[in-house]
Amino acid sequence: MKATEPLQVIDSKGGVNGYDPGLSEDELMHCYRTMLAVRAFDAICLKLQRSGRIGFSIPNEGIEATQVGAASAMKKTDWIFPSYRDFGMALYHGVKPVDMMHNMFGNASDNSRGRQMPVHFTFVEPIKFVSISSPIGTHLPQAVGAAFAAQRRGEDMVALCSFGDGGTSSLGFHSALNFAGVWKAPVVFLCQNNGWAISCPAEEQTASDGFAIKADAYGMPGVVVDGNDLLAVRKAVVEATEAARAGKGPTLIEAKTFRMGGHSTSDDPSGYVPKEVFDEWRKKDPIKRFETYLAASGLWTPEKRAELEKEVDAEVSAAAKDAQAVGPPPLETVFSDVYAEIPAHIRAQGQAAFDLATRKGDAQSGGGEFPL
Template sequence: MAIWISRSRRIFNHFVQRACPLSLLHPRGSRPFSYFESNQQEPQCYHEEEDYHVDIKHDENQAMDFPGGKIPFVSQMKFISESSETRLACYRVLDNNGSPIPGSVFEQVRKDLAVKMYSTMVTLQIMDNIFDEAKKQGRLSFYMTSVGEEAINIASAAALTPDDIVLPQAIFWLSDFLDSRLTNSYYLKKSPFFYRETGVLLWRGFTLEEFTSQLLGNTGDNGKGRQMPIHYGSNKLNYFTVSSTIATQLPQAVGVAYALKMDRKEACVVTYFGDGTTSEGDFHAALNFAAVLEAPIIFLCRNNGWAISTPVAEQFRSDGVAIKGQAYGVRSIRVDGNDALAVYSAIRAAREMAIKEQRPIIVEAMAYRVGDHASSDDSTKYRSREEIEYWRRRCSVARFRKWIQKNGWWGDEEELEFRGNIKEQVLQALERAEETEKPPLTDLFTDVYDQIPLHLQEQERYIRDAINKRPNEYPTNIPI
């Protein structure tokens, strides 16, 4: 072994002497990070046996040439402040009366796009009202509204293209799960969910029938009734199915974005999450992952002030979420989430940077959550009604309506007619979904494996035996 090491060393030294400089071994373009750089114009080669001395340059007393870039020296001890004296500014275009703020810079929106954005926000509002009421009537087992966050949904979706991939979010703690009666019939108690990207899917073309089918878990549901209500998904619309665990979609989204980069696609990934998600480790891992790989991804945080009943002041000490990007080398912006024009402009700009510059972007959209966290929540238990009403009067849908009306693109007659038509369509879709048959029992065990394994076959036999013993307890609308 000693002879082999000695010979190998001599061969290497010979190569160094003949093929210097060493930089040929590590071309700059292939280096994973910035190595120490020499201050000399031409690298010098040294024999192993020779002693050599490198003079300390004056410049080296001023800065350290460390991997990643030069770091200047200072003679005074100074700690980085834990926070800035002033909070990070929030980008805004429209004031509360729907008038553009003088001097504001934003993407110009044509009439047809603006009307579509507004009408889709209204549709989302009506869907929320009807489905939330259906939950209270016992027609649905669970629902979540987007009250106060409609502009984030619709404006961000409008700024994307169909080729951009969306990874939405949900939260579900298994300890709060009480019971499941096969397809989509859940009994919940204080279950903390967090999923409010319904409007993104609505904008992309998900139909009312597809929404109601998923909520009721019938044969029209893409997931065949095997997911909780509002856990939508659509392969054809590039919309990943909602997963029931907090923050897991963030590292996954970075992986998807990196795949787009490798395939040289002119598209990016957008992943949505709430302020509470930033307390999870997956959030921090995803930011570092995206920054290092320079992935084309937009992290869109809906900072709505509350993670269920926990206010942001009790979640983190930093100034919100956008500022966190600086620590990971991620470009960030804070935007008024109640301002549809501001959200649209910010996402358009973020998308362009993410794709052209191949970099991640954080967009923190500030929009107070006016509605309850979920249909199982009573938010008045942890916040005042006055606080809720204060923000309800600052409705993002009403603000955007004022803007399009001032442009002469919308009026009271259009408003009345459109709301009436959409309400009727949603009610009819819900009624049809209630009358549609549920998926068969067999679908519980398919679509995961090419051939159903023995343990799932055993589970199916167990369920069928239980049904035969107690047929009266099994839902009659589910084919056996």
């Protein structure tokens, strides 16, 4: 098996050679707007991080088309098991920027109650966007298990499981693809090959000829797509979900793209990514690529971009402002949600923490009796 040229849909002139993406004009513009929103969200998070108002962020520039193209193929009844660089998928399905921003600040309105680092989102509505875990690859077998459960109950559900090139070396990758192959579980494995696992390039990650080829080891098809081509990603993921829904089992998709920033706000890629490589990939900007298609379809002008950018900027700025105004989570959130019910020893530890906070005069939630 030899790695093939990546699947592309949008050509250099914005043509699609007869491909019907199956999206209305509104839906196409929603894809476009979501990519702009990802970039706006990124930009403001970077500012917040640099000014010390949040601790950490993960830049998404360069991979917006992969996120949004894949998300556009999923139904609201499907589940997304994201990596930490996938929030465009949540935005696409209608998660409000402010609900993401609560997590960035780790405030009292954060779904994970300030327990996780920033960018570790969790949503159950409007789509299952499963709580992100920092260790690499752990969510892959979980996606297989969730898909297996739906399959057993005869429910129409596909799990989209997204991870990076580095994630293919993890134990979770091996276990998950192996189990999914044997069980024919309805899972789409989306490997976002963005070239770098923090500072480790692909050739130090594996000796295989690309990543899609790894699918054969698990008896499933492997597909390579141009990850900067939103419609190509959509096409591959739509086909994979159709196969999954038809009981044909999982697919591994390798989306070739590039991380235009560091791994995170704590990382400086200039130490290991040559500048020429950035320059080369900047020319392949996924938003501009999609614009050529929209323009060729008569849906885009530079003014349209300016207008939408103004909208999304305002939206994320307001989100940041609102989230910043929310206070930290109350002290009891340290002790709750460890178990369904708080056991005696944790209750006692919580009470002691409250008593101390009260004595020292800094009880965050009014002090006194442990409220749970």
